[in-house]
Each structure stands twice: as C-alpha cells, then as structure tokens.
Amino acid sequence: MRVSSDHSWIDEASVNFETNESDSYALEEGLQIREKNGDGEVVVISMGPEGRTQKVIREALAKGADRGVHITEEGPSETDPLRSAGVFAKALQEEQFDLILSGLQSLDLGMGQTGVILGELLGMSSATLVMETEIGENSIRVKRELESGWFQWVTLSLPACLSIQSGINHPRYPSLKGIMGAKKKEIKTLPKAEIIESNVNQSITRVYSMQKAKQTEMITGDIDQQITRLVEALRTEIKVL
Amino acid sequence: MDILVALENNSGSIHRMSLEALAAGQKLASEMNLSLSMLVMDKNGGDLAENAGKFNAEEVLLLENPLLDNYSSDGYSQAITSVLEQEKPRFVFMGHTYMVRDFLPRVSARLRIPFISDVVQFRVDDGTPVFTKQVFNAKLAADIVSQSEGTTLVSFQSAAYQSDQAEAGAATIRSISIEMDSSVIKTQSEEPFKEEAGGVDLTNAEIIVSVGRGIGKEENLPIVNTLVDALGAELGSSRPIVDSGWLEPSRQIGSSGQNVAPKLYLALGISGAIQHVVGMKGSKNIVAVNKDSEAPIFEIADYGIVGDILEIIPKLSEAVEAAKN
Secondary structure, eight states: OOBOTTSSSBOGGGSOOOOOHHHHHHHHHHHHHHHHHSOOOOEEEEEEOHHHHHHHHHHHHHHTOOEEEEEEOOSSOOOOHHHHHHHHHHHHGGGOOSEEEEESOOSSSOOOOHHHHHHHHTTOEEEEEEEEEEEOSSEEEEEEEOSTTEEEEEEEESSEEEEEOTTSSOOOOOOHHHHHHHTTSOEEEEEHHHHOOSOOOEEEEEEEOOOOSSOOEEOOSSHHHHHHHHHHIIIIISOOO | OOEEEEOOEETTEEOHHHHHHHHHHHHHHHHHTOOEEEEEESTTHHHHHHHHTTBSOSEEEEEOOGGGSSOOHHHHHHHHHHHHHHHOOSEEEEEOOHHHHHHHHHHHHHHTOOEEEEEEEEEEETTEEEEEEEETTTTEEEEEEEOOSSOEEEEEOTTSSOGGGSOBOOOEEEEEOOOOOGGGOOOEEOOOEESSSSOOOOTTOSEEEEEOGGGOSGGGHHHHHHHHHHHTOEEEEOHHHHHTTSSOGGGBBSTTSBOOOOSEEEEESOOOOHHHHTTTTTOSEEEEEESOTTOGGGGSOSEEEESOHHHHHHHHHHHHHHHHO
C-alpha cells in the first residue's frame, strides 16, 4: 500500500478493493433475517467509483440481495462520516426501510460512525456491536457486545438501525446460480454530487506512515538461524528459559 | 467552556479510558491555554463527581437524572446533546469505549458537529489541534482537523494517553439539569451478563503464546499447544480464531477480550489489527512471527521473524525443549 504523492490519501491503484469485512457480516445477517422472516426484500447500498463499487454490489446480489443502490462517486473518497451518512440518508429516506444494517467500521478509516449516524438521520433507534439478532413482529431483539466479555440484550422497535460486529455469522459464498441471477437484478445509480451537503465537518490533512515507536530486531537468515537467534533471545534477553 | 471531558462510570469508579481522555484534555488545555471541565452523569454521580473533583479542572458538572441510571443509547445521546447545547464547549473528549461508539455518533448527527474517533495523539499546529488516527488497519496514520465552528467531539484510543498522568487538583462540583422525559428512551435493555462462567484468566500470565488467522485451519492448533507446553505458557488468540469457534472466547485478547501485559507475548500469525494490539501492547517483550513483512504487528514487536508459522512453530518447540535440558 502506497500513500498518494500529495499525502492526501492512499494511491488507490496500489491496493485491491473488496467488500469491507464487517459489512459482509451485515449483509449475511440481513439475508438470514429475511429467510427466517419468510419474506421481505434485502437492498444493498454502497458509495464509490464505478468499477469496484459495482463489483461489490454485484457480489451482494449474487449472494441473494434483491436489488442495489450505487452512489457514484467521482474524485476523492468521502472521509467525513457525517457527510457519507447524509448521502445514504438522502438516498434511502423515501423507501422507509424497517431495518438498516451496517458493518461496525470500515477497514480504511475505521471511524465506526456512518451506520449509526444514518439511523439517527432517519429517526431510528440504533444498537451497535450486535452479535445476535431475533426478529419479532414489530421489533428486533439484539445481543450487544459490551467490554471485557460482557453482553446485553436490547429490544428495539422497528424501524431500527444496527451495526454488526464481525463474527456474528458465517457469510455465505455466492452460488453459480446466484452469480447468473445477479446479472438481471436492478442497480439504481445516484450521483453523490447531486445529494451531498456542502458543509464539511472534518477533513484529513495528511496521510503518512507512522513512525515506529519501538526498535524491532528483525531476525533474518534461514529458518535454523532464525530459531537459534530467537531461542538465544528468549534465554538471555527476555529471560524466560 | 473550552474542553469538556465526559467521564464514564465503570462499576462505580471512573473508567480508565476516561482518565486517559482527561490526561489528553489537560494537555490540550495547557498547550492552548484553555479551560477544562468534566461531566459526570449517572446514579452514582455524587461519588463519581467527588472523585473527579480531585483532578485538575475548573468544574465538575454533575448531571443526575433517573433516566440515565442505566445506560441507553437513546438516553445518553439525548442527555449529551442537551448538555452541549447548554454549555457549548469547543471540544468534548471521551475514551473510545464501546459505550461511546454506541451513542456519540448520534450526538454528532443531531448537532451536525464532527466526531473525530479513535484518536491516538494530537498536536497543536498554529493554534489548531491536529488529531492523528491510525487508518488502514494501523498501517498508516492520518492527521485530521475539525472544520466546525461549534463543538468538536473527540474519542481517544485505549492507552493513547496515560491515566496516571491525569493531573491532580481541585475542581468545583456544579449540578446541572436537562429537560428529558421517559418517551425519549425507545429501547428496552436487559441486564448485562457474561457468556462464559469461569473461563481462562490471561491477565496474570507470565508468558502468552497467541495465535491468529495465520494458523490457517483448526487442525493446525495442536502444534501451537506443543509450543505452549514447552514454554509453560498460556494460550491466547486474536478475534478471528474465536469467531471461527476454534478456541473459547476467554482466550481472546484485545478490545473485546482480555487486556494482558505478560513478560513475553509471542504473536504467531497475528497481523496486528488495532483491536488486538490495544489488548497486548503493554507486554514487556513482544515476539512476532508473520509471513507478511508489512504486518502492523512488527511495528510494536521487539523481535520479528518473517516466515511461515507452520514451519517455525514445530522447530521452535524442539529448540525450546532442547534449551531447557
């Protein structure tokens, strides 16, 4: 991964893009809730440039989502969670969803806010770090992860917004039939530029490699030399042998 | 009011991460010549406020309201929103705890103010605080500035600042109140519980051998156990191993598991995602083995080997046994 030459973000050509990890769990939970419920529609939404975002949406459709919404983004990726969530809220507000699921946080910025803000902007109750769901008639009971191994069940009336913790389920792989079927499913596109608020709340001024806090001895050589040096360190420097 | 540090109650005492946020707040206050106050809200508010009053700050705001006796996202986001509307601080500092992650984005949304989350440090550049957070799984850092004329919300990563550096002093307690009725809270919360009775306590272990995704499959775990036995260590793991059901949850180290600081932490096939690192970076010696030379775990390791753990672990077990004899 390389930082872009002007240090404003990364050089996006230096990385491969895929569905954000916790978002895969959120999608799977959505699909399972629909299956348990017996009916309903699962819609996926994503924001980003043409090619890679379409790929992520198609993959979700192949796994079983019914249709997609693609917020097309030109220029730099949005990094202000309030603005991102604002775009999603505008794109979704007319549809009156019962449930909005998002991943806990992104692997790039890791703010952990967009899903929660989206729920708030749409006037929903929300719960984060969700590890289990039980869908009811007009409510959903969720197991939330607290700190240090504690959990708590919370019941929210619908509509509700959940942010999903990684590990809640085992995300499925798309089937061949699913992949074929996905080609016929609808993806609506909406340009971000048309719905984003002008107000910027926070901005990234520089992206860079962090200075190392520690001196690391990288043990090199062939595997036997590496083991010999490590055992010596365990014995004479760390003193655990 | 310039800086408001909102304290979290952790079973009757001030949450360690709140004190870390306080230390950060005091640092910003002294560098920019700003005033700092604290906010305490919950049923033990009186005791907590008294403890908070022993730190260096202008005031401790004490908000007591029965609707805040137990945490709810609805109640807390409403209460903090009201307090910010009344007090209008420039900055709100909190620990990046699970509770803060749950409700503070909603305050950001209600007041349309920025929330800069999971910050690891800040500096003041030409009179503007610049907040640094780790991005791309801690492989890179990003400097972030607020563009808000109003309040800016900031949460700090565990151990970003040291709780024992929170300066002692004497702060005046001021009771405040807000308008809030019970209809605000739309969710029903049940009693918190622990999943696993008993479980393994890794917090006092001298040596921890910890295994991550690099182990590949469950069938490979026995080689790790051999090394654990050879070293007289405890077995730990990163989250994916527990999520896969290969080890019990109490083996998990990190923000959602245990917080450890052994004499030796041997990280095997653990990339060093920040959620893991916060739970073990206090270890006295960290040895990391990973096949990816760019894995962030090497950033915090004292010794590193780039290699295949499936080859290295059995050889290391043999060599450790040999060294003992």
